[in-house]
Amino acid sequence: xxxWLDYTINGLIVGNVYALVAVGLALIFGVxxxxxxxxxxxxxxxxxxxxxxxxxxxxxLPLTIIVVAVVAALVGLIIExxxxxxxxxxxxxxxxxxxIGISFVLDQLVMLTFSPNPRALPSQLPDVRxxxxxxxxxxxxxxxxxxxxxxALLLFVFLRYTKLGWAVRAASQDRDAAMQMGVDVNRxxxxxxxxxxxxxGVSGLLVGMYYNQIDTAMSLQATLKGVVAEVVGGAxxxxxxxxxxxxxxxxxxYGVAVFGTSYRNLFAFLLLVVVLVLRPNGLFASARQAPxxxxxxxxxxxxxxxxxxxxxxxxxxxxxxxxPLLPVSFYxxxxxxxxxxxxxxxxxxxxxxxxxxxVSLGHAALLAIGAYTSALLSLTLNVPVGLAIIxxxxxxxxxxTILISPSFRLRGHYVSxxxxxxxxxxxxxxxxxxxxxxxxxxISGIPPLSLFGYDxxxxxxxxxxxxxxxxxxxxxxxxxxxxxxxxxxxxIRDDDIAAxxxxxxxxxxxxxxxxxxxxxxxxxxxxxxxxxxxxxxxxFNTQQSILALxxxxxxxxxxxxxxxxxAVALVGIPEMFRIAAEYRILIYGIVLLLxxxxxxxxLLGTI
Amino acid sequence: MSNxxxxxxxxxxLAMMAGAAFSRAAFADADPILLGVSGPLTGPNxxxxxxxxxxxxxxxxxxTAAGGINGRKLAYTFEDSxxxxxxxxxxxxxxxxxxxxVLELGDFSSPASMAASPIYQRGGLVQFGFxxxxxxxxxxxxxxxxxxxxxxxxxxxxxxxxxxxxGLKKLAVLHLNTDWGRTSRDYFNNAAKEYGAExxxxxxxxxxxxxxxxxxxxxxxxxxDGLVLISYYSDGALIAxxxxxxxxxxxxxxxxxxxxxxxxELGGDAVEDVHVGTRYFPEDKRPExxxxxxxxxxxxxxxxxxxxxxxxxxxxxxxxAVIRIGGTDRKAIRDAFAKVKxxxxxxxxxATFDVATRRIKGAMNAELVVRNGKFALWDGxxx
Numbered sequence: 001x002x003x004w005l006d007y008t009i010n011g012l013i014v015g016n017v018y019a020l021v022a023v024g025l026a027l028i029f030g031v032x033x034x035x036x037x038x039x040x041x042x043x044x045x046x047x048x049x050x051x052x053x054x055x056x057x058x059x060x061l062p063l064t065i066i067v068v069a070v071v072a073a074l075v076g077l078i079i080e081x082x083x084x085x086x087x088x089x090x091x092x093x094x095x096x097x098x099x100i101g102i103s104f105v106l107d108q109l110v111m112l113t114f115s116p117n118p119r120a121l122p123s124q125l126p127d128v129r130x131x132x133x134x135x136x137x138x139x140x141x142x143x144x145x146x147x148x149x150x151x152a153l154l155l156f157v158f159l160r161y162t163k164l165g166w167a168v169r170a171a172s173q174d175r176d177a178a179m180q181m182g183v184d185v186n187r188x189x190x191x192x193x194x195x196x197x198x199x200x201g202v203s204g205l206l207v208g209m210y211y212n213q214i215d216t217a218m219s220l221q222a223t224l225k226g227v228v229a230e231v232v233g234g235a236x237x238x239x240x241x242x243x244x245x246x247x248x249x250x251x252x253x254y255g256v257a258v259f260g261t262s263y264r265n266l267f268a269f270l271l272l273v274v275v276l277v278l279r280p281n282g283l284f285a286s287a288r289q290a291p292x293x294x295x296x297x298x299x300x301x302x303x304x305x306x307x308x309x310x311x312x313x314x315x316x317x318x319x320x321x322x323x324p325l326l327p328v329s330f331y332x333x334x335x336x337x338x339x340x341x342x343x344x345x346x347x348x349x350x351x352x353x354x355x356x357x358x359v360s361l362g363h364a365a366l367l368a369i370g371a372y373t374s375a376l377l378s379l380t381l382n383v384p385v386g387l388a389i390i391x392x393x394x395x396x397x398x399x400x401t402i403l404i405s406p407s408f409r410l411r412g413h414y415v416s417x418x419x420x421x422x423x424x425x426x427x428x429x430x431x432x433x434x435x436x437x438x439x440x441x442x443i444s445g446i447p448p449l450s451l452f453g454y455d456x457x458x459x460x461x462x463x464x465x466x467x468x469x470x471x472x473x474x475x476x477x478x479x480x481x482x483x484x485x486x487x488x489x490x491x492i493r494d495d496d497i498a499a500x501x502x503x504x505x506x507x508x509x510x511x512x513x514x515x516x517x518x519x520x521x522x523x524x525x526x527x528x529x530x531x532x533x534x535x536x537x538x539x540f541n542t543q544q545s546i547l548a549l550x551x552x553x554x555x556x557x558x559x560x561x562x563x564x565x566x567a568v569a570l571v572g573i574p575e576m577f578r579i580a581a582e583y584r585i586l587i588y589g590i591v592l593l594l595x596x597x598x599x600x601x602x603l604l605g606t607i
Numbered sequence: 608m609s610n611x612x613x614x615x616x617x618x619x620x621l622a623m624m625a626g627a628a629f630s631r632a633a634f635a636d637a638d639p640i641l642l643g644v645s646g647p648l649t650g651p652n653x654x655x656x657x658x659x660x661x662x663x664x665x666x667x668x669x670x671t672a673a674g675g676i677n678g679r680k681l682a683y684t685f686e687d688s689x690x691x692x693x694x695x696x697x698x699x700x701x702x703x704x705x706x707x708x709v710l711e712l713g714d715f716s717s718p719a720s721m722a723a724s725p726i727y728q729r730g731g732l733v734q735f736g737f738x739x740x741x742x743x744x745x746x747x748x749x750x751x752x753x754x755x756x757x758x759x760x761x762x763x764x765x766x767x768x769x770x771x772x773x774g775l776k777k778l779a780v781l782h783l784n785t786d787w788g789r790t791s792r793d794y795f796n797n798a799a800k801e802y803g804a805e806x807x808x809x810x811x812x813x814x815x816x817x818x819x820x821x822x823x824x825x826x827x828x829x830x831x832d833g834l835v836l837i838s839y840y841s842d843g844a845l846i847a848x849x850x851x852x853x854x855x856x857x858x859x860x861x862x863x864x865x866x867x868x869x870x871x872e873l874g875g876d877a878v879e880d881v882h883v884g885t886r887y888f889p890e891d892k893r894p895e896x897x898x899x900x901x902x903x904x905x906x907x908x909x910x911x912x913x914x915x916x917x918x919x920x921x922x923x924x925x926x927x928a929v930i931r932i933g934g935t936d937r938k939a940i941r942d943a944f945a946k947v948k949x950x951x952x953x954x955x956x957x958a959t960f961d962v963a964t965r966r967i968k969g970a971m972n973a974e975l976v977v978r979n980g981k982f983a984l985w986d987g988x989x990x
Contacts, residue, residue, distance in 0.1 A: 003828055006853070010820035017818070108649065116653035118841045120872045134827065135820065135853035211817055211845055213873045217651040221815050256821040261810040262784050264821075331701035334726075338693050431784065431813070440789045440811075444721060444743040457729060459700060532692050532722030533747070536786060539692055539718045575697060581687060585649045 005133040007257045008250065013141055015249025017210065019148040020203030021226030022233065022241035024196040027155060030236030031172045031192045033092075035413055037099040038079060039200050040223030041106035044216065046072045046201025047208040048110050051121050061124040068205045069198040075106075076197020080190055086597060093359070094600035097553045100546060101596060103219065104589030111216040112582060118215035121208040144206050151199055152242045159238070168192060172236070220542070224420075228272045231417050234282025243284065247271070266428040269421040276418045277406045305559055305605035313561065317471060324460035333459040337531070339571040340466040344524035345544075346551040346563035347473055348517035353549065354558030354606065355481060356513040357493030358407075361416045362423020363521060364544035365403070368430060370396040370522025371529035371540065372437060375446045378530070385450045389526035396522025401514040408510050411496070423545055431537040442536025449530045466527060473520045474560050480516065481560070481607070489513060490558075554595060556602025565603055639682035640935055642926055643702035643732075645723065646713040650689030651814075655715050655738075655915055660685065662912070662919025665902055670927050681927055683712070690715045692722035699723035703730030709935045710735060710926055717741040717786045724751055733941050737922035738915070741786045745965040752944045754922055756886065756954060756970045758791045761863065764972045765835070765884040766798035769860045772974060772985070773882060775833035777807045779826040779857075781819075781846060782837035784811035791837045791862065799835075807831045816842065819849045827855055836861040840913070844874035851877045858882065867913030871980055881977045886954040887917065888973040888984060895951040917953045925950055925958060 028036045049071045053059045087094045129136035159165040170178040171188045208214040233244025255267030353359045374392030377383040407418035430437045449456040491499040555562025577584035647656040688695040702708045714720040727734035728748030740755045782788040808829035843865035859881045866885045903912040928950040933943030949957040976985040
């Protein structure tokens, strides 16, 4: 039984680590209703500033903490002032995209400054260990716990008993009303970002010391786990975030205890989905709390979409169709094939995120389902590739809709977080269900694309195939949006209560959207599988989901042409900046930020 | 200044242009022979791309100093793939359609490398994957060659070290849950069982994992007398540290992929007495090893090379040897892979491809242990 004590202690220790990030996320969400994807990057910056202080400047620990907190707070203030404040009167989704862009930029800056090699960040605390259960804990564990709990308490007191704290809460409940009462909302936002960033930086420092290791890949993981912990505790609820983190740590630890290490994250994300479905406001939401803000309607601001005349579209399609006949390099064709494949995914996402308002962050899972179905069918059952790809699309439509259906009752950001979790779950199931998916070994030797017995091998034929499938899907989707279905979808997006009052069955329409979207994404995944000939659980990862959402927002939510233009842009920009080598992702992030700044409703506007 | 009128300026620049054109013409034959490298320079695996570069650059310095290849310089162009299959396929098309490129090196991860294989195979450009241990990598076609140490070779050596030399009988195996880690684990477990050890627990973890305390409680409860880490250096160091924190005092053995000064730096005191089976070690008398280590330290301010540096260094030397035989024709280069014999190599001693598998057998073996914060040849004393 002593093992259970150890598992409990270990769960609490790692929960401790999550709490530091979760508290910062909760604070920002509480005030600006924004999932700050840059929080993990501030954490990263904090860790590296700490490294400079400790290893180069040999500062003592209290001074190190102060230095890190001050620098991180400054970074937070800069983000708030130049990244987010200019967007406060634009579409609600723009800041979300901006934080993604900022995180790209910060991560790349750190990587370019410090090289991507991991570094040791030695702890400055005396190396004494206390025996607890079968294992030991060190002073750093206690310090992390102390910082986590005391910052949560301090914040709680600050929010409840100080004037600025009241202002913060007032602004979080109703920004306009707060402004009318004379609250300086900008100052509130600044305060919150400064505090959250300082906390994020210090947590990066402490966690880096805890593992004696910092590297540039730590940012996304920190954000993911922090978001899970925060939502479990109730988004925007600071003490809830601490408890949620502990719970997450415990669930992971017990999951490892019962099923083994490779199931660890599966439990983290299952916990999240279960909590979201049973208690959508988090475990500790009070009954009086206002329901989570319907992001739809306010989230997706009406804008005047750019109308592109039909003849121009026809000319563009014709131009792209004859492109392989012109003397263009295979490299350009291959890049465009990638763009068409991403375009299919974006069509799918722009339908579910833009038209019906279910902003999904787990869309890569649909690709994976389509890809695995098609690959396995053609390899093990010798199904012709063309049919296998269609089967992949159907499987993705069916399985995707079933998996996502528990999140139909959720709204706004919660949909995004639930779909993020579902995406991770699918990827982990692929990793662990070895008898079917071959686990980490992946599937190799997938037959190339073929149609009616003819192999499509030359880049031109693959190009035409992918392009044709995408155009057909786009036309179908345009037809769909023009029909009463499309109007119902948009009605649900703009006001689900009114839509329901008119007798629209929300779940049924959401299912329909996911079925169509799942099919398009599944086709894209299936084609990719046959194009690559090898896939494993890493081929379709979270970065793909984030990329897809970026494409869709960039193109204009719900906008079919926009989705395709966005796909071409986001595949093309990193390729265009190849000449910049290591700097290209930095440039990509900056371009993204500029686009969000000057065209927040998307290039072609929301439909 | 006013004396310089426009005409002299024009004349001057014309002369300069002519000069430039002339110098280009004179050295046209000396255009470098170009290799394409597809690998991660940004993204989560960026560290490995930078390590490759160090190894490549050192090898190229030596090749150039020795007169290049038949008087021509060897050079490479590094395209960043982020180890993402979507980008590696585009890079593959770029390389295949660029006539200057005679050979491709990389990519790093299996999804990125093997997604590009069909393009290299059809395009008739050799894809020389020097870190691709996936058993199916060279099955992609006769243009896929690899100097990656076959895990079928390496893991039995580690198993012999752990079971025969160190006398461990009950092993706990922790492995990265990737294609490499899984393949390695299977080879290791089989070999260890043949040597008479029992595998009491195996745990696979994902690459992003940082917290291993609960995993190590499982390990403790299985009551092994040794831990085997099939890990890279960063996760290997984390596991070693946390193993000591949860009170595990067993012997730790690790695969050669942890062989890096970073392992010592990140692991600190906790990696003391960790046993590592490697392919080379600093005191190795072989001239290629001494050359490599001395050259590396000199070029990179005293930095110690690690396993990935060595792989890249060897790969570039192998590429040079192949091109010396095959010239610059892509198909002839492929055929030359079957012809090169006994290329001096840090990892293999001398490297010769097995034409059937397009891989190299017979990696060198050294049994090291960490003593006083340094890798040292194991002296046979139990720890």
